[in-house]
Amino acid sequence: MSEDKSLTKIPHFDGQHYDHWSELMENLLRAKGLWSLVEIGIQEPIIGSALSTTQQAQHDDTKMKDHQVKHYLYQAIDRVTFEQILDRRTSKIVWDSLKSKFGGNAKVKKSLLNTLRRDFEILQMKQSESITEYFAKVTSVANQMRSNEETMQDTKVVEKVLRTLTEMFTYVVVSIEESKDVSTMTIDELQSSLVVHEAKFKRLDKT
Structure with missing residues (x-):
């Protein structure tokens, strides 16, 4: 059939x-x-x-x-x-x-991409945000940039997140950078690691 x-x-x-x-x-x-x-x-x-x-x-x-x-x-x-x-x-x-x-012409796409680049650069995790929420925001902008023909490797997103987490994660970032090769780390791997640490912080806050 x-x-x-x-x-x-x-x-x-x-x-x-x-x-x-x-x-x-x-x-x-x-x-x-x-x-x-x-x-x-x-x-x-x-x-x-x-x-x-x-x-x-x-x-x-x-x-x-x-x-x-x-x-x-x-x-x-x-x-x-x-x-x-x-x-x-x-x-x-x-x-x-x-x-x-x-599809838009080249000039319009270039303008949009420049706007997305600025949005990506100014992204900063807020105290009220969870790791999952912040990753969703960062990857959303990164994916829009990819859709507009920007080369956006996982490494760039990983480094962006590590630079812009709240102070609560400072020692976690130092630990990750010292123990792992950030250049080969995937976005999912970093998110999974940070979610685990976030859960630990929440448990400590309750004690």
Whole structure:
């Protein structure tokens, strides 16, 4: 039995957060083995040239798959967005149109990235925040920077957190920096370690 396409969960695009949506959609199309139709497009035969039976069958199969990609894209967008796409001949044309309209130009992206960089630099853990809450805030900004083509390694996030924890964690930070190689530490590893120490502090406060 062939795969039931109706069971495929299509990421919805509402006109906002294009970068996030396009990454989800690209991942879906790659998983389906259809991404090349968006990335490269359909190679139409030269006008007047005769195709062999095999070539014609391959071309027909490619066009069918292209219709499948368009089906996914159409399911992802609402009618207002759909009507903004004037040329819908191929899935590549549809994708490029969405990217052009909603992806933002280089100048806008650069401005956004500069804002995110400033936000990242001024982040500082507040006394009222838990480790989990602070990590959520830092990783949220870091992930937005990654979405806007910033190279953001785990090491940079780890070092940022260690520099900006509250004074309560000072000795913990010193201990981590002396006993571990911070350059190879993952974000999850650091968070797990700090959560354990945070729990110890809370137990001491109750005694």
